[in-house]
Amino acid sequence: xxxxxxxxxARAVDPExxxxxxxxxxxxxxxxxxxxxxxxxxxxxxxxLGEEPEYVETPKGVVGRFTDERTMETFEMVLPGKLNTDLTxxxxxxxxxxxxxxxxxxxxxxxxRKSAIKVVEDGxxxxxxxxxxxxxxxxxxxxxxxxxxxxxxxxxxxxxLADDGTPVNADADRAAAAVAGALNATLVVLTDxxxxxxxxxxxxxxxxxxxxxxxxxxxxxxxxxxxxxxVMAATEALDGGAAAVVVAxxxxxxxxxxxxxxxxxxxxxxxxEAEAEVDT
Numbered sequence: 001x002x003x004x005x006x007x008x009x010a011r012a013v014d015p016e017x018x019x020x021x022x023x024x025x026x027x028x029x030x031x032x033x034x035x036x037x038x039x040x041x042x043x044x045x046x047x048x049l050g051e052e053p054e055y056v057e058t059p060k061g062v063v064g065r066f067t068d069e070r071t072m073e074t075f076e077m078v079l080p081g082k083l084n085t086d087l088t089x090x091x092x093x094x095x096x097x098x099x100x101x102x103x104x105x106x107x108x109x110x111x112x113r114k115s116a117i118k119v120v121e122d123g124x125x126x127x128x129x130x131x132x133x134x135x136x137x138x139x140x141x142x143x144x145x146x147x148x149x150x151x152x153x154x155x156x157x158x159x160x161l162a163d164d165g166t167p168v169n170a171d172a173d174r175a176a177a178a179v180a181g182a183l184n185a186t187l188v189v190l191t192d193x194x195x196x197x198x199x200x201x202x203x204x205x206x207x208x209x210x211x212x213x214x215x216x217x218x219x220x221x222x223x224x225x226x227x228x229x230x231v232m233a234a235t236e237a238l239d240g241g242a243a244a245v246v247v248a249x250x251x252x253x254x255x256x257x258x259x260x261x262x263x264x265x266x267x268x269x270x271x272x273e274a275e276a277e278v279d280t
Contacts (some may be wrong), residue, residue, distance in 0.1 A: 002031040004186035007174035013250040021256040025093035034155045037172025039082040056119040062228045066171040072132040089224045103160035111137035113162035134168040139182035173233035181240020190250035195265035209266040216271040234267045
C-alpha cells in the first residue's frame with residue numbers, strides 16, 4: 001500500500017521529524033509520495049517584494065488564497081523552485097531516492113482553470129475575477145507508479161497545468177487528495193494541530209474518526225478556517241479512491257507512523273459510501 005504524505009508548511013511545523021519518518025518508511029520498503037505546499041513561504045516572499053497576501057472566504061465558509069498574476073509568479077518561483085528543491089535535497093540526505101516534480105512536469109496534475117471565483121465580502125457574495133487557479137481533475141498516475149516501481153520517492157508540488165496549457169495555482173491539500181485517490185493510497189495530512197478539534201482552542205477535544213455520515217458532518221461543522229480545506233480534501237480523496245485519510249500532528253514523534261497507527265483524525269471510505277447510499 002502506498003502512503004501519500006502531505007507536508008505542512010505552517011511556521012509552527014518542524015519538517016525534520018517527517019523527513020526522518022519518510023526515510024524510515026522507505027527504508028523498510030514502503031512506497032511513499034510526498035506532496036507539499038508552501039503558503040507561508042509564498043506570503044513571506046510577497047511581503048519582501050512589498051505585496052500583501054490576500055485570503056478570501058467562499059460562500060461555503062472555506063478560506064483560501066486569491067491568486068492574482070503577481071502571486072502566481074511568486075508561486076512559480078518559490079514552490080517548484082526553492083521549496084521543492086530544498087525538500088528533495090533534505091530527503092536525499094537521509095538516504096531517500098527522492099525526485100522533485102511539479103504538477104506541470106509530465107502533465108502530472110491537470111484540469112480546468114478558474115478565472116473567477118465566488119467570495120464573501122461584508123456578508124455579500126461577489127464574483128472576483130483575475131484568479132490564477134484551477135481544479136485538478138486528472139493525475140498522471142503512470143508517472144508516479146513508474147517512479148515508485150523504480151525505487152524513487154516522488155516529491156510533488158503545485159502549480160498544476162490548466163487545460164489551456166498555463167501553469168496555475170492549486171491547493172496543496174487537494175492536490176495531495178487527488179494523488180492519493182489516483183493511487184488508491186492512504187493519505188496522511190500533517191498540520192500544526194493534533195487533528196480536527198471539536199473546540200479549535202482545546203487540543204484535548206480531538207475528534208478521533210469519521211466513519212459514518214453523522215460523524216463526517218460533525219467533523220465538517222467543527223472544521224474552521226484552513227482546517228475546512230483539509231476536511232474537504234479528505235472527502236475528495238476518499239471519493240477519488242483513497243484507502244483512508246488521516247489529518248494529524250506534524251510535530252508528533254514519528255509523525256507519519258503515529259498517524260498511521262491511530263493518531264489524529266481518521267476518515268474512512270464508509271462515511272462517503274454510506275452517504276452515497278442515503279442519497280440514492
